[in-house]
Amino acid sequence: MNISAFFRLFQPKDKVFYSLFEQVADNLAAMSKDLVDGLKSEEAITEGFYKKMEDYEHANDKLTHNIYIELGKNFITPFDREDIHQLTSSLDDIADFIYASTKYILLYKSPVMPCYSSFASIINDSVLELKKAIYAMRDLKKPKEVFAHCVEINRMENMADDLFSKEISALFESNKEVLDIIKIKSILEYLEDVTDKCEKSANIIESILVKYS
Template identity: 75%
Template sequence: MSISAFFRLFQPKDKVFYTLFEKVSDNLLSMSKYMVEGMSSKENITEAFFKKIEDYEHANDKLTHNIFIELGKNFITPFDREDIHQLAASLDDIADFMYASVKYALLYKSPYLKSFATFSKYIDDSVVELQKAIYNLRDFKKPKEVLESCVEINRIENVADDLFSKEMGALFESKIEVIEIIKIKNIIEYLEDVTDKCEDAANIIESILVKYS
């Protein structure tokens, strides 16, 4: 019996952490799918759209807080306490940056770019894989599936990074006024950052997998 398997014998029967992480991933997926819908056109970027995104972000904050509370209550955890903290924080970052992307798209009233919708789709694709990875992480019974999702998230981040470079080049070559360039650049940076945050979460999950599977 491996050391990791031995320690799993003493893990609590209450799977509260797995359940909370799954709830976070569910909330993130609902948020990303709603974001795809809202960022599909300039007309959809409204106060009502932003308010719904804000609600998802607040829900994520509450779930993250619950994870931290459980860390204080449970002496034995399904995997390393630091890893639980890091994963919870990284998932919260995803919600925060989605929220920021929509907030600035609304506040800046900048020219709308088709890439806003494309980035949103990349974000949603990443969150879909992240949800799969988190559900398959439970009890470390499906390491292959977890790893496949992490690899796909990394691939999507690379595609999003290429799009970011392309959009930046086109933006600075355009004849748009400087103030509008600054606005668009800021929005695109936040959108691309979300895919970075998804990759960060995937890297943490992959690290946990290596330690315990």
């Protein structure tokens, strides 16, 4: 290895990592928006809609892989390698659980219930706040703005918890068949888990800011 190549290993790669995280945020925002649009109808979701969610999930997997490749290539990172790994993993979980939600709606042949759409709206709002937080993280120059977005994500997760409790209670009091109750409960759990993953990502971002602000 020549001397110039050696020194390149120690050059900060902030722009690479920030850019990749922003691409992940953009992909998640597009995915959550299409989730809202796809769950507006009360009919069963289509194969086409499911395929679109699958494509988003695969795109997120590729971006996640690219971040891990950059971690392996570079000694200097914008913040701790462990924090980068944790944030990458938590963002990937968001895509995974959105995809799983739509997969089981399709597999269970479940009609789209109004509560699915309500969860989709909270998910989309949470992801948009997460996107704003990630864009404001660049160079860690806007900590107050990032914190504000994280607080909003936490508030939305509480809304999702309340909605989940309400819908589960109503489900158990309904006249639906036991098998249908099991299917709907499973789907609601996946949808609620998405907001948990958004909150986890926000908590990781807050931890990074505490270390570096």
